[in-house]
Amino acid sequence: DAGVIQSPRHEVTEMGQEVTLRCKPISGHNSLFWYRQTMMRGLELLIYFNNNVPIDDSGMPEDRFSAKMPNASFSTLKIQPSEPRDSAVYFCASSLRGENTEAFFGQGTRLTVV
């Protein structure tokens, strides 16, 4: 398996623009997580899905952020409009729901909003 695949790896956008980050989880995994990593706040959980259903989005910073999982093999995190303070590395992770399983992380998307 290729692991969790995120795209793009790097994104530079202007303030006010819409940004869409993409994630393909490991095949067969049924839980998916979106994290944001910044120097100030470390790794924060934004939202997680079980079986394509959003379970907890309390970590989403504000209404400008939205996430979807239309099927088991694809998820998006959208920021509209983007702001400079959204600059961070965004990670997607997936796991197999059940006992004794861990989360596998993608390589991340480094977002810079100028």
Place this chain on the structure above:
Amino acid sequence: AQSVTQPDIHITVSEGASLELRCNYSYGATPYLFWYVQSPGQGLQLLLKYFSGDTLVQGIKGFEAEFKRSQSSFNLRKPSVHWSDAAEYFCAVGAKPAGGSYIPTFGRGTSLIVHP
């Protein structure tokens, strides 16, 4: 809510020296504990995990960690550090809501610097 404290922001060791990275957690039930490593520009790779059983767990790259319930700790150790071990290390505790998956909550990380 669960939380993780990694008291050391930076640790500097000489190559060949032993290493211990500290991790303390707060969680009301039996914790599920993890150590991940992140190299620059990379994602997080799992080093080892503890779910139950033997409190001393072995991981990849020669790392081990010991779960001590009485101290709420899960410290990471390695007997001899290699230059390639220089990276950011994250401790995480996994909470498992009913019917759900483990949700890792991470500490702030410890940056390991290795001197030749």
